[in-house]
Amino acid sequence: MAIEVIKPGLATSVQDAGRPGYYHLGIPLSGALDQQALVLANLLVGNDEGAAAMETTLLGPELRFDAPAIVAVTGAEARVKLNAQEAPRNASFAVQAGDVLAFDFMKLGARMCIAVAGGIDVPVVLGSRSTYGLGAFGGFNGRKLLAGDRLPVGTPSPRARAGRAAPAELLPVLAKEVALRVLPGIYFHRLQKESVHSFFADTWSVGSEADRIGYRYKNGTPLKFLERKPPFGAGADPSNIVDAGYPYGSIQVPGGREPIILHRDAVSGGGYAMVGTVISADMDLIAQMQPNHKARFVEVDMAQALEARAERRQRIARLREALAALPD
DSSP states (O other): OEEEEEEOOSSEEEEOSOOTTOGGGTOOOOSOSSHHHHHHHHHHTTOOTTOOEEEEESBOOEEEESSOEEEEEEEEEOOEEETTEEEOSSBEEEEOTTOEEEEOBOSEEEEEEEEETTOBOOOOBTTBOOOBTTTTBSTBTTBOOOTTOEEEBOOOOTTOOTTOBOOGGGSOOOOSEEEEEEEEOTTGGGBOHHHHHHHHHSOEEEOTTOOSSEEEEESSOOOOBOOOOOOTTSOSSTTEEEEEEOOTTEEEOGGGTOOEEEOTTOOSEEEEOEEEEEOGGGHHHHHTOOTTOEEEEEEOOHHHHHHHHHHHHHHHHHHHHHHHTSOO
């Protein structure tokens, strides 16, 4: 079967669990920005947790199905419409041949995951079906979806069925203001003392430039770096360094003005100082931030970061167990 894209929405692409293992070659993780939403959507329709689905930003697509299918929509809060009638979020439901699925603007959160039983069956590139837009490969023809595209769908699992719903108490809470836990980075010591304080004390706003490559934050106090003699190969600005590798989730502050958190399509290295890294447990929160949403940075140490990662894994395990316990 195939799904016809009638309208693509603002930015819809095929994403799965990602493409790890190639960062040292300059090829980023890619994959769904909200990984928990991807896992939940796939579990609801009986797919493997990392199967390829559609990720859409702020405004969802309009889709026509040419055969019966089982679908689930997770992530941001928006009205889901099947043939102009409301359909459930965070639950699996059936569509028939000729049915049209559409969405209103997202009221809360910034990204939805649309999973179909069998998964989106685009070619595997370097171990993943995820779209990497900068590299123009993976996903559907290496790009965002366009009107007229037809997405192939794989064979559904015997586990696929309609009416499977996620327990409300296990769903993530969407908010317009979040706390992002940060592990100070190897250049954090280069900040002046007052900037260390303001970085964590200020409330920052998401800029309109936020995308899969990075999230820019504004309206905080500009950061000041300690003066130093520029090393050979670095720029004159104190925020510049000799080129180095960037970790996933790293925070740069070019010119000291606006922090940028690198996300799943970011480049793997460059010449800006990394003042910290958002812990892995909080990266899904960033994916659901709309422009002008607020964030506070909270300093943590490695032990706290590892504890948060373990807690996130436990939440997903509870969700997995709860859905597995539902009757077929």
